[in-house]
Amino acid sequence: MSTVNKFEYTMHPNQDYRTLTTQDLHRDIVNYYDDCYWDYRFAWINGKNLALHYGYWESDTKNHNDSLLNMNRKVAQQVSISASDYILDAGCGLGGSSIWLAETYGAKVLGITLSEQQVERATQFAEKRGVADRVSFKTADFCHIPFPEDSFDVVWGLESICYAVRKQDFVDEAYRVLHNGGRLVVADGFVNRNQFTEAEWKLFVGWLNGWAVPNLATPDQFRGYVDQAGFKDIDVRDISKEIFPSAVRMYRTAVINYLLQKTSRLFRLRNEVQDANFMAGLHQYHLYRQGVSGYGIISGVK
Numbered sequence: 001m002s003t004v005n006k007f008e009y010t011m012h013p014n015q016d017y018r019t020l021t022t023q024d025l026h027r028d029i030v031n032y033y034d035d036c037y038w039d040y041r042f043a044w045i046n047g048k049n050l051a052l053h054y055g056y057w058e059s060d061t062k063n064h065n066d067s068l069l070n071m072n073r074k075v076a077q078q079v080s081i082s083a084s085d086y087i088l089d090a091g092c093g094l095g096g097s098s099i100w101l102a103e104t105y106g107a108k109v110l111g112i113t114l115s116e117q118q119v120e121r122a123t124q125f126a127e128k129r130g131v132a133d134r135v136s137f138k139t140a141d142f143c144h145i146p147f148p149e150d151s152f153d154v155v156w157g158l159e160s161i162c163y164a165v166r167k168q169d170f171v172d173e174a175y176r177v178l179h180n181g182g183r184l185v186v187a188d189g190f191v192n193r194n195q196f197t198e199a200e201w202k203l204f205v206g207w208l209n210g211w212a213v214p215n216l217a218t219p220d221q222f223r224g225y226v227d228q229a230g231f232k233d234i235d236v237r238d239i240s241k242e243i244f245p246s247a248v249r250m251y252r253t254a255v256i257n258y259l260l261q262k263t264s265r266l267f268r269l270r271n272e273v274q275d276a277n278f279m280a281g282l283h284q285y286h287l288y289r290q291g292v293s294g295y296g297i298i299s300g301v302k
Contacts, residue, residue, distance in 0.1 A: 085154050101156075
């Protein structure tokens with residue numbers, strides 16, 4: 001007799017499904033990135049890429065660093081970035097993409113993040129790289145963008161929009177602050193379905209907990225948000241295959257360091273947030289491998 005997987009859990013839009021939470025999402029996001037800064041510096045980023053995102057791997061991609069920069073390139077190509085663009089980097093992290101856009105295209109960029117620590121570090125990196133005249137950073141919420149209508153040519157969200165509980169709020173704000181003819185581009189993780197088995201749900205919630213993400217949308221849901229806001233020429237690209245080597249790398253790094261992580265946690269050298277981040281590196285791989293999660297680039301024109 002065959003066994004059929006039973007979907008016991010459903011993820012609905014606009015809800016926070018984390019179980020590791022202070023009940024203040026913004027605080028949890030800031031704590032996550034501030035507490036895990038050295039984890040990223042050790043295991044993922046360097047001073048050149050400053051990339052808090054997956055890489056984009058092609059047949060000629062040589063290494064991890066190149067894949068991270070290649071992701072910037074692919075997202076930029078999606079909306080034809082040029083030197084004349086004024087770009088809002090929504091959820092800029094350490095400023096890696098903002099700095100890269102200024103260096104590569106000569107564009108002017110404003111990055112916003114919830115973390116004051118990230119603003120300070122990103123500003124220092126921009127000064128060190130010689131682009132402080134074109135790149136600046138500010139503490140702000142991309143669901144409540146503190147700028148008037150028609151302020152930007154491009155709104156860029158690279159692995160940041162997943163942090164919005166209501167993704168529609170961000171998309172509506174992006175539409176408001178864009179010039180007519182302005183472009184929105186989002187590259188992020190998604191779920192390929194909103195129903196889960198018990199085993200899948202355990203992995204998924206562990207992933208959300210680890211990265212302080214409240215929920216994920218399906219590609220169709222997010223396309224609907226973009227369409228509802230009024231964007232035209234909507235383009236959706238599934239690049240799950242191209243980011244999967246990054247998921248594998250993250251998983252292998254976690255496996256190699258598993259004993260060290262557990263020992264450090266036992267002796268309270270690492271906190272609960274850092275421990276959850278470590279476990280997310282294991283969970284994300286299984287969800288991508290099983291096809292529960294995916295990754296895409298979505299763009300639209302105002």
